[in-house]
Amino acid sequence: MKVTTNLEDIIESGLSGSTIFKQQKVLSPDHIPSRLPHREEKIKELSLAFRELTTNMGSTSVRVVVSGPTGTGKTVTTKSFGEALKKRLNERGLRLEYIHANCHSQRTLYLLTMEIASHLKLPIPVRGLSSQEAFKIIHDYLVKRNIHLILTLDEFDYLINTSSYEDIYFLVRLYDELSSASRHISYIFIMRDEQNLYTLDRSIRDHILRNVIRLEPYKSNELKDILMDRVNEAFYPNVVPDETVEYISNLYGHDKGGSGNARLAIEALEVAGKIAEARNSPLVLIEHVKEANSRINVEAGEILDEIPLLDLHLLIMLKALINLHNRLKVDSVPIGKLEKEYAELCAELGEEPRRHTQIYEYVRRMKLMGILETQQSGKGMRGRTTLISLSVPITQDFEDLITKNLRMKLDNREEPV
Ligand SMILES: Nc1ncnc2c1ncn2[C@@H]1O[C@H](COP(=O)(O)OP(=O)(O)O)[C@@H](O)[C@H]1O
Ligand SMILES: [Mg+2]
Incomplete structure (x- = not known):
């Protein structure tokens, strides 16, 4: 460990007066850890x-x-790889640039182009x-300077939905569009689910789907290794205690019925x-984790912020999913079943499904x-159906949140005449 880090630690703990945290920022989602256990392969x-x-x-x-699903390390793994590769190649005298763009904020070709330029x-x-012309200027620049750019499009699922077909086609089939003889841009597409590519034209899809690296949800023993690193860096x-780490790992481990979300x-x-x-x-005890867990589930990040923005029928669908979950004690349900439950709930609420x-x-x-995750059941053509599950754990708090928002939307319905 570097001396400077220690110095910072001391100052930080002095300022915060914490007896628990040595370096709390190590636990923030933007922190890039020095090791990535279980992602070496x-x-x-x-x-x-x-x-x-x-x-x-x-x-x-x-x-x-x-x-891979949320929290499987897509962003951190790709970013760490990109930066390390850049460093390695630059040391060898090759000019490589790495840009990690998030399509949530750069959701059009125009915004992406501006991000690269900057x-x-x-x-x-x-x-x-036009954005395409601007993109070409960037490409010319790369050619002239003999720079190769690796452009990572994180949350590419969003771009598919927000960009025009022409722009996506242009980006993806760049070298069919540019007359350039030399190639200076490579892509990493990060997606929650590559099934989302099936909404795109085949000519685009086939260009993207050549090399897919899938990250699976973490198992409890994997989470344990990831957490142990953070424990050592962040806490005194x-x-x-080990059993606290084990408790969290078992709670979230995919093999133990958790989401596998690091x-x-x-x-x-x-x-x-x-x-x-x-x-x-x-000490940080299991009882503290239990309390923390009930809080996190209410706060599970951006997802929960989106709930109040959902339309009435989206909320009815979520409520139907929760009902099925409570009744059948399963995490994912076939879409047909969900549709039926949704229709029944609509009838109850006096809504046209x-x-x-x-x-x-x-x-x-x-x-x-x-908010939702989908999965294809079985391989055979016949019984094949889409299975739907929620991305957040279904807790009482989550159910209350949905019910509350649903009620509010229902109360604001136009009065029937
Ligand atoms: N193998 C790993 N080792 C250490 N930390 C990890 C690992 N995988 C994920 N993380 C951490 O878990 C959090 C979520 O990872 P992230 O890359 O944002 O997931 P995703 O992009 O798939 O949603 C981040 O704080 C990240 O640093
Ligand atoms: Mg990510």
Whole structure:
């Protein structure tokens, strides 16, 4: 460990007066840890995919899809890989740039282009140019300077939904569109689910889906290793007992029925630490995790912020899903079953149920928002159906939140005449 870090630790703990946290910022979602336990193999796969670059820079463009549910380390793994590769190649005298763009904020080709230009410190006239023309200027610049750019499009699922077909086509089939003989841009597409590509034209899809690296939800023993690293860096020695870490790992481990989401597991650890501190406990105990967990589930990030913005029928659908979950004690249900439950609930509430195609559209929308997850059942053509589950754990708090919002929307309905 570097001396400077220690110094910062001391100052930070002095300022905060914490007896629990040595360096709480290590627990924040933007922190890039120095190790990524259980993603070594995926990093190796990424390296193999980009191997061609090192031998053939200037004449090859690599495309890789990194997919997996929320909290499986897509962002951190790809970013760490990109930065490390850049460092490595720069040391060898090759000019590589790595840009990690988030399509949530850069949701059009125009915004993406501006982001790249600003990263490369390339002044681009804003007026009078189409995004595609601006993009070409960037490409010319890369060619002239002999720079290769790896552009990661994080949350690419969003771009699919928000950008025009022409722009996506242009981005993805860049080298069919540009007359350039040399190739200076490679892509990493990060997606929750590569099934979302099936809404795109085949000619685009086939261009993207060449090399897919899937990240699976973490198992409890994997989460344990991830959490142990954070415990050692963020907390004072011996403040977090092993059984506390084990408890969190089992709560979120995919093999133990949890979501396998590392982000939530780390957040549980942090919130438990804060609760321990507030209670003047010298140790972070399981009871603190339990309390933390009930809080996180109400706060599960952006998802819950989106609930009050949902239309009435989206809320009815979520309520139907919760009802099925409570009744059948299962996490995911076939879409047909959900549709039936939804229709019954509509009848109860005096609402006209939406049509079949609209239901699919709702599911797709909530999937893009990260509220729902879908999965194909079985491989055979016949019994094949889409299974739907919620991305957040269904707790009493979550159910209350949905019920409350649903009631509010119902109360604001126009009075029937
Ligand atoms: N293998 C790992 N080792 C250490 N930390 C991890 C690992 N995987 C995920 N994390 C941490 O978990 C959180 C969620 O990871 P993230 O990359 O944002 O997931 P995703 O992009 O798939 O939603 C981040 O704080 C990240 O640093
Ligand atoms: Mg991410």
